[in-house]
Amino acid sequence: MxxxxxxxxxxxxxxxxxxxxxxxxxxxxxxxxxxxxxxxxxxxxxxxxxxxxxxxxxxxxxxxxxxxxxxxxxxxxxxxxxxxxxxxxxxxxxxxxxxxxxxxxxxxxxxxxxxxxxxxxxxxxxxxxxxxxxxxxxxxxxxxxxxxxxxxxxxxxxxxxxxxxxxxxxxxxxxxxxxxxxxxxxxxVQNVLGDLFSSLSLYFDRPFDLGDFVIVDDFMGTVDRIGMRSTRLTSLGGEQLVFANSDLAKSRIRNYKRMEERRIVTGIGVVYGTPHEKVRQVPAILREAVEATEGTRFDRAHFHRFGAYSLDFELVWWVLSKEYDEFMERQQAILLHVHRRFEEEDIDFAFPTQTVQVEGQVPLEAGEGMRSMLREGLRADAAE
Incomplete structure (x- = not known):
């Protein structure tokens, strides 16, 4: 079985x-x-x-x-x-x-x-x-x-x-x-969709974050809010700036929050009558001013050009901070140092001047000519 x-x-x-x-x-x-x-x-x-x-x-x-x-x-x-x-x-x-x-x-x-x-x-x-x-x-x-x-x-x-x-x-x-x-x-709804997709583009690309200080065309301010349709900035004056995201996506944006150092170019002019030896001292004085200031880094200083009314020097230096207030403090310290050293070396800063020449007379500087004219006018008034 x-x-x-x-x-x-x-x-x-x-x-x-x-x-x-x-x-x-x-x-x-x-x-x-x-x-x-x-x-x-x-x-x-x-x-x-x-x-x-x-x-x-x-x-x-x-x-x-x-x-x-x-x-x-x-x-x-x-x-x-x-x-x-x-x-x-x-x-x-x-x-x-x-x-x-x-x-x-x-x-x-x-x-x-x-x-x-x-x-x-x-x-x-x-x-x-x-x-x-x-x-x-x-x-x-x-x-x-x-x-x-x-x-x-x-x-x-x-x-x-x-x-x-x-x-x-x-x-x-x-x-x-x-x-x-x-x-x-x-x-x-093309405008709304344009702003929506622009907001996604800004979110993915991330050209700026909340709290960043940015410049958009002629406007500047701190980013307060990044929304689905618009982005809001608070300007230095305190008012709120509202940008459509589509406009921001097409604009050239300068973001100052992300820089680690600030490069500064400072121009300084001295009068044409400055002796040659003192002209040669100016770059060294400019370098000394930067190196004596904490939180800065010297780059270069050169006799730049013969200007319209001055001998022009160019100073390039760095502030080792991204904060604007610190930049202003460092710049003030450097300029004060330069001013003191120029006084010590008897080097005069240049300022816009022009020469006035009257036919038959010796040419006078604009300032001296004006003073001479005033003296002549006062004498004429006294004679009357």
Whole structure:
């Protein structure tokens, strides 16, 4: 007597649809085995990847690992069911529906992976950008949420279109209709959309941060707020300046907050009557003034040119600070030092003068000629 006869396993030959019960049990076993194997493979993969992530230079590697944890059991079971169906006589009418269901589940799982990775990556990216940023936290969170939403919207829109295409829906007309509607909507709100995308551009490119002192064309001030549509500055006079983000994206911006040192070019002129030996001393005096001032670095000092009314010297030096108040203090100290040394060396500063020559008389300097004319006028008044 056979084992099957003893156990009375003839029921395995019962038909459930086109396949016997034996095949159904095999398919079920294969489906569960594949699902469990995929789940186990994910666990092993996570354990193997974690040490690599710690040494990886890719800053979003940990986000990838966490994204793997978003894999749901429905995905495992769908892959297992599709594998198990290979052991069944699936009717031709049912096979496309089974394959379509598995593809739909797989597409939604891909969308879930993309959703999770974008959310985590944007959070890490925004957190890294916020280090050292003294601006309001809610503004950074709002901008990061907007960026994350746009990316996730694009992911799910793509997944939805692929699902509809897999289900046999003609999506070319739908895409064309959405395109026409999108163009019409974009034209209606093009200024708002321009500011919105410009704000994203400013957020990603980061030409300035909250608290930075910037100059935009003829306007200057400290950045107070970077919004979705506009950016606000507080000027030196205290009033608020509001710029559309689209205007800022097109403008040339000078950011003074990010400089570490300030380069200064100072011009000094002495009179033409200065003796040659004293002219040769001027560059050394200028260098001495810079080196005697704390927080500065000398670059160069030269006799620059013969000016219209002076012998022009050019002094180039650096302030080892980005603060404007410190620059003014250092500049004042240097100029006072130069003034004192010029007095000691009997070197005269030049100022705009012109020579007035009256026909038949010796040329007089403008100042001396004016004084002579005044004296003559006073004598004439006294004689009368």
């Amino acid at each position: 056979t084992v099957l006869a003893i156990l009375d396993l003839t029921f395995l030959d019962w038909k459930l649809g086109p396949s016997p019960l034996r095949d159904w049990l095999v398919a079920l076993g294969v489906a569960l085995a594949v699902a469990l194997a995929l789940r186990l493979a994910r666990t092993l993969l996570e354990r193997r990847i974690e040490p690599l992530v710690e040494r990886a230079r890719f800053e979003y590697a940990d986000a990838l690992v966490e994204t793997l944890q978003d894999t749901g059991w429905l995905f495992y079971l769908a892959i297992g069911a599709w594998t198990g169906s290979r052991f069944l006589d699936v009717p031709e009418k049912v096979a496309p529906w089974l394959r379509g269901a598995v593809v739909v589940v797989a597409l939604f799982q891909v969308g879930r992976w993309g959703h999770g990775f974008v959310r985590r990556a944007v959070e890490r990216w925004a957190g890294a950008r916020a280090e050292g940023d003294e601006g309001p936290r809610h503004e950074r969170q709002t901008m990061a949420a907007a960026v994350s939403f746009l990316f996730r919207l694009a992911i799910w829109a793509t997944v939805l279109l692929l699902v509809l295409a897999n289900l046999g829906v003609e999506i070319s007309g739908l895409i064309a209709g959405l395109g026409i509607g999108g163009v019409a909507a974009a034209l209606a």
